[in-house]
Amino acid sequence: MGALGKPIILMVAMYVFLKFVLPYIPGSAPLPxxxxxxxxxxxxxxxxxxxxxxxxxxxxxxxxxxxFLTGENIGGMQAIRYAVLILFPLLVGxxxxxSTAASDVPPSESRTIHPAPPGEYTGLxxxxxKTPENIMQGKGFYAAFCSPCHGANFDGKGPAARxxxxxPANFADPTTIAMLQESYLxxxxxxxxxxxxxxxxxxxxxMPRWEAxxxxxxxxxxxxxxxxxxHQSPRTWE
Amino acid sequence: MKPAxxxxxxxLRGGSAAIAAMIIGGASLSFAQESVAVRAAIxxxxxxxxxxxxxxxxxxxxxTFPMSPQVHWPNRIQEVTVQxxxxxxxHDGKQVVFLLEYRDPTQDPDDGAALExxxxxxxxxxxxxxxxxxxxxxxxxIWFWKHKTDQAVDMTAKGFGTLKAQExxxxxxxxxxxxxxxxxxxxxxxxxxxxxEDVQITPGNFINVAxxxxxxxxxxxxxxxxxxxxKAVSSWWYFRADAPPDYSGYMYAAIAVxxxxxxxxxxxxxxxxxx
Numbered sequence: 001m002g003a004l005g006k007p008i009i010l011m012v013a014m015y016v017f018l019k020f021v022l023p024y025i026p027g028s029a030p031l032p033x034x035x036x037x038x039x040x041x042x043x044x045x046x047x048x049x050x051x052x053x054x055x056x057x058x059x060x061x062x063x064x065x066x067x068f069l070t071g072e073n074i075g076g077m078q079a080i081r082y083a084v085l086i087l088f089p090l091l092v093g094x095x096x097x098x099s100t101a102a103s104d105v106p107p108s109e110s111r112t113i114h115p116a117p118p119g120e121y122t123g124l125x126x127x128x129x130k131t132p133e134n135i136m137q138g139k140g141f142y143a144a145f146c147s148p149c150h151g152a153n154f155d156g157k158g159p160a161a162r163x164x165x166x167x168p169a170n171f172a173d174p175t176t177i178a179m180l181q182e183s184y185l186x187x188x189x190x191x192x193x194x195x196x197x198x199x200x201x202x203x204x205x206x207m208p209r210w211e212a213x214x215x216x217x218x219x220x221x222x223x224x225x226x227x228x229x230x231h232q233s234p235r236t237w238e
Numbered sequence: 239m240k241p242a243x244x245x246x247x248x249x250l251r252g253g254s255a256a257i258a259a260m261i262i263g264g265a266s267l268s269f270a271q272e273s274v275a276v277r278a279a280i281x282x283x284x285x286x287x288x289x290x291x292x293x294x295x296x297x298x299x300x301x302t303f304p305m306s307p308q309v310h311w312p313n314r315i316q317e318v319t320v321q322x323x324x325x326x327x328x329h330d331g332k333q334v335v336f337l338l339e340y341r342d343p344t345q346d347p348d349d350g351a352a353l354e355x356x357x358x359x360x361x362x363x364x365x366x367x368x369x370x371x372x373x374x375x376x377x378x379x380i381w382f383w384k385h386k387t388d389q390a391v392d393m394t395a396k397g398f399g400t401l402k403a404q405e406x407x408x409x410x411x412x413x414x415x416x417x418x419x420x421x422x423x424x425x426x427x428x429x430x431x432x433x434x435e436d437v438q439i440t441p442g443n444f445i446n447v448a449x450x451x452x453x454x455x456x457x458x459x460x461x462x463x464x465x466x467x468x469k470a471v472s473s474w475w476y477f478r479a480d481a482p483p484d485y486s487g488y489m490y491a492a493i494a495v496x497x498x499x500x501x502x503x504x505x506x507x508x509x510x511x512x513x
Contacts, residue, residue, distance in 0.1 A: 070509045089498035096494035100487040106275045106444045106476040148309055148316055160316065163306030165473040193310075194363060194370045202370045203361040204474050206310045213312065 004064045007047045014043050111166065112199040114180060121187035128220040138225025141218050145210070146226070154230035164206045171230035178232040185223045185234075190216070275476035276301045276447065278327035278334055285328060285335045290414040290421035295337050298326035303449060305470040310365045311398060315468035319343070319453035323351075323472065329428060329479045334439055336424040340451055345415045348454025348462055349385040351422050354378050355437035356446040356474075357394075364448045364474050366395040379437045381424050383411040385454065390424060394435040404435055428479065442481030446474045 018039055023030040031039075051061035067074065068081060128134050143152065149168040151158040156170035169176045177185060187195070193205025210219060227234060277299060286292030303325065307318045324339040338351050356362045360376030363369075367378040377396040383389070390411030395401040408430050413422040430436040437445060449472040452464045464470070 066509050066512075069506055085502055088502065089495045092498040093491040093495035097487045097491035100490045102442065102481065102484060106478070148307075160307045160309050162321070163304040163470070163472050165475075191371060194368060195372065196370075197372045201361075202373055203356075203363045203375065206306070206365075206473070208310055 115200040124183035138221035278479040318470035320451040346454035350452040352382040352450040354448040441479040447477040
């Protein structure tokens with residue numbers, strides 16, 4: 001298969017792995033293309049070093065390339081050579097144009113959905129007993145104050161939700177309140193969107209600052225009602 | 239060399255060119271951010287100032303934004319008439335015009351609409367730039383149109399209860415109602431002399447914009463249903479006035495192509511000499 005075959009297969013395999021396999025490994029994420037290019041360059045550098053260790057392997061590695069670029073009487077390869085010699089500068093030009101052209105895309109806004117709460121809101125336990133009466137009362141408050149956005153079904157699809165970006169949280173989703181402690185919900189309800197730190201993009205949140213309108217006890221009851229209605233349990237450290 | 243080997247080599251060599259293309263091309267194929275923005279293209283033949291029904295508007299790309307009842311602070315409202323606003327814009331390098339369009343079944347004297355912008359570099363909360371607890375916010379500039387006067391009021395706010403008309407009125411507006419639809423044109427210079435209270439629009443830059451609408455209908459008791467903070471609102475979205483065309487990218491591309499050709503030329507010459 002020639003000294004050039006294995007490196008090419010290795011490069012293709014590396015690209016396929018980085019681009020199409022790695023992102024699907026749990027806990028991973030798609031790599032930025034600049035990082036993929038960097039990894040491929042490192043792979044290529046490694047291959048070149050390996051292939052040029054001995055004079056023999058060096059000739060086997062560079063020989064076909066040299067023949068391809070300068071050899072005579074190479075038949076059909078001649079056409080491919082010209083194609084490569086024409087395409088390579090065009091690709092470089094295209095890439096340069098793409099990297100200098102002004103972006104048409106609005107600034108990306110990465111927003112942390114559950115940023116860290118202030119210290120005084122960690123580890124608080126719900127002072128309200130989890131009794132059927134309190135849960136029912138909490139659901140009543142939820143229906144009055146929260147359901148217009150967060151929905152009667154606790155799914156974030158209330159009638160007032162449609163215009164808001166970010167959308168109201170879906171409590172039935174296992175990645176929202178099920179991952180959080182009651183203490184965290186108490187903070188988010190009490191201080192609302194304006195209480196978020198900068199990574200939470202507080203300027204975009206429509207969540208009211210309920211401390212201005214609801215007593216703490218009602219907020220704790222709402223939390224009971226929310227977990228019960230959404231069929232979720234608060235996160236605990238046990 | 240055996241024919242099979244030759245074919246294999248050809249395939250592999252062709253493949254190496256394809257990989258190069260994939261690597262080089264892939265670097266520019268980043269994922270587009272999903273965001274909605276109003277874009278104002280540059281117009282040379284005069285802006286449709288004061289004319290919500292001008293034919294020129296059909297050439298401007300519409301952007302549609304969903305609306306919600308204002309539930310963020312009291313007094314709230316649970317239900318509003320207007321569900322979406324369609325926004326178009328254009329500019330001529332000196333002035334910018336916005337066309338706000340929305341369905342409203344009734345034409346009432348108290349119908350109203352507004353654009354809101356962040357002013358300066360600091361982020362402002364979309365609810366009148368109200369103070370945020372952990373982030374220092376900036377003011378907002380509000381362009382408020384009311385059917386009763388068919389004029390715009392250029393306003394400033396930084397928190398609830400701070401909304402006031404500015405000393406310098408820089409915005410013009412005109413509305414037209416037909417077939418259950420309001421169309422309102424807002425006009426202003428891209429920049430003003432008051433950067434502390436007016437949004438400054440620099441072509442090429444994205445800025446934050448939000449929308450509000452009041453349906454001035456009355457309930458059975460003759461009371462206004464939507465008034466003051468009881469209105470339809472949108473979240474922050476983006477607005478950009480297009481920059482004049484920039485051809486420098488073509489020049490850089492040409493330089494890059496020349497360099498790549500030169501590299502190939504030198505490489506092949508060296509290889510040939512080495513043989």
